[in-house]
Amino acid sequence: MSSRTPIIVIAYNRPDSLSRLLKSLNRAVYSSKDIPLIISIDRAESNGDVLTVAESFSWKHGDKQINYQEVNLGLRKHVLQCGDLSQDYGSVILLEDDLIVARDFYNYTSQALSFAESRPYISGVSLYNHKQNVLCQKQFSPMEDGYDNWYFQFASSWGQAWTSSQWRGFREWYKDQGVLEASDDLPAYVSAWSEKSWLKYFIQYLVETKTYFLYPKIGLSTNFGDSGTHVQESNTDYQIPLFEGVEKQYQFSDLDSSKSVYDVFFENENLNEALGVSQEELTVDLYGTKHNPQTRYLLSSRKIERDVIKRFGRKLKPRDANIIHEISGTDYFLYDMEKAGQLPDSDSDLAKELFYETKVLYLREVIRLARFLVVKKLKRFFS
Numbered sequence: 001m002s003s004r005t006p007i008i009v010i011a012y013n014r015p016d017s018l019s020r021l022l023k024s025l026n027r028a029v030y031s032s033k034d035i036p037l038i039i040s041i042d043r044a045e046s047n048g049d050v051l052t053v054a055e056s057f058s059w060k061h062g063d064k065q066i067n068y069q070e071v072n073l074g075l076r077k078h079v080l081q082c083g084d085l086s087q088d089y090g091s092v093i094l095l096e097d098d099l100i101v102a103r104d105f106y107n108y109t110s111q112a113l114s115f116a117e118s119r120p121y122i123s124g125v126s127l128y129n130h131k132q133n134v135l136c137q138k139q140f141s142p143m144e145d146g147y148d149n150w151y152f153q154f155a156s157s158w159g160q161a162w163t164s165s166q167w168r169g170f171r172e173w174y175k176d177q178g179v180l181e182a183s184d185d186l187p188a189y190v191s192a193w194s195e196k197s198w199l200k201y202f203i204q205y206l207v208e209t210k211t212y213f214l215y216p217k218i219g220l221s222t223n224f225g226d227s228g229t230h231v232q233e234s235n236t237d238y239q240i241p242l243f244e245g246v247e248k249q250y251q252f253s254d255l256d257s258s259k260s261v262y263d264v265f266f267e268n269e270n271l272n273e274a275l276g277v278s279q280e281e282l283t284v285d286l287y288g289t290k291h292n293p294q295t296r297y298l299l300s301s302r303k304i305e306r307d308v309i310k311r312f313g314r315k316l317k318p319r320d321a322n323i324i325h326e327i328s329g330t331d332y333f334l335y336d337m338e339k340a341g342q343l344p345d346s347d348s349d350l351a352k353e354l355f356y357e358t359k360v361l362y363l364r365e366v367i368r369l370a371r372f373l374v375v376k377k378l379k380r381f382f383s
Contacts, residue, residue, distance in 0.1 A: 159221030
């Protein structure tokens with residue numbers, strides 16, 4: 001990664017969000033005073049206040065450039081245009097305006113991109129670390145294997161970086177793509193995203209090329225979920241803890257040595273080792289979001305009429321730890337899909353799942369929340 005890798009901020013119609021991100025960038029630690037900052041603002045009829053924020057911001061760590069688009073590009077074209085700058089600079093860091101970054105984000109990204117350069121199975125670097133499975137809104141965390149990273153076949157849009165070669169590989173693939181059709185290889189949740197999304201194309205690219213994004217174990221960016229064109233109402237659903245240290249020497253694993261590798265469905269790709277079957281013969285579906293398995297064996301939370309080989313409970317966190325440590329129970333089932341069987345008995349239900357997902361749940365708080373939401377909806381309906 002070049003010492004002059006630019007930080008590209010993508011903005012549109014949220015002046016307060018942009019101001020917050022820019023302040024966090026100024027607070028960060030950098031290895032030089034020659035870091036380019038490019039603020040790219042998509043054209044709109046009434047976003048002069050966003051342009052004012054960009055123009056008035058004093059960047060302490062290098063040159064500042066403002067690109068105010070001549071026409072409205074829309075999010076997908078805007079991100080693609082910003083990613084193309086990697087060909088001029090050698091690499092880029094992209095940040096949308098509803099994020100903030102940790103002070104060590106540039107150091108982390110520099111080390112991660114340098115690590116990734118000679119590893120073709122890495123197609124991008126994420127600054128964000130998922131704590132929730134966005135496909136089904138359930139808890140998620142990768143297995144802890146002693147390294148500072150994990151691998152995920154899911155591109156990041158909440159703080160991401162690419163080398164020029166990584167971006168070029170995607171662009172070569174992308175030029176031949178039309179409208180993405182739904183397929184079993186891509187989660188239905190992702191397929192349903194609008195054609196304004198660049199992210200679903202990059203995720204499909206990862207799946208087809210069998211490559212991954214490198215993710216941090218502790219986040220270097222976090223998402224405020226501010227309301228805007230693609231978010232109807234502000235929320236904190238995707239806020240995560242930030243790494244608060246600086247100048248860390250990160251320890252990254254290779255793909256082969258990592259115990260923390262996940263497919264596009266947030267499922268651990270290495271559980272076959274604990275089950276004694278080959279990876280090619282096993283479909284892992286602990287979250288129950290894969291609906292057309294083609295392998296002989298299926299490890300799933302769903303109950304189906306196939307022969308059950310093993311049963312596991314759901315007590316440890318993360319979910320995959322229950323398989324590795326062979327926790328007994330009737331929450332997950334290893335099926336032989338070539339043999340018919342009866343629906344397995346299970347004591348898993350909505351209440352059990354809810355208490356697993358929620359650390360502490362008080363009835364009075366649930367009642368208060370339900371009352372609040374009802375009143376809020378009524379006010380909105382009659383206003």
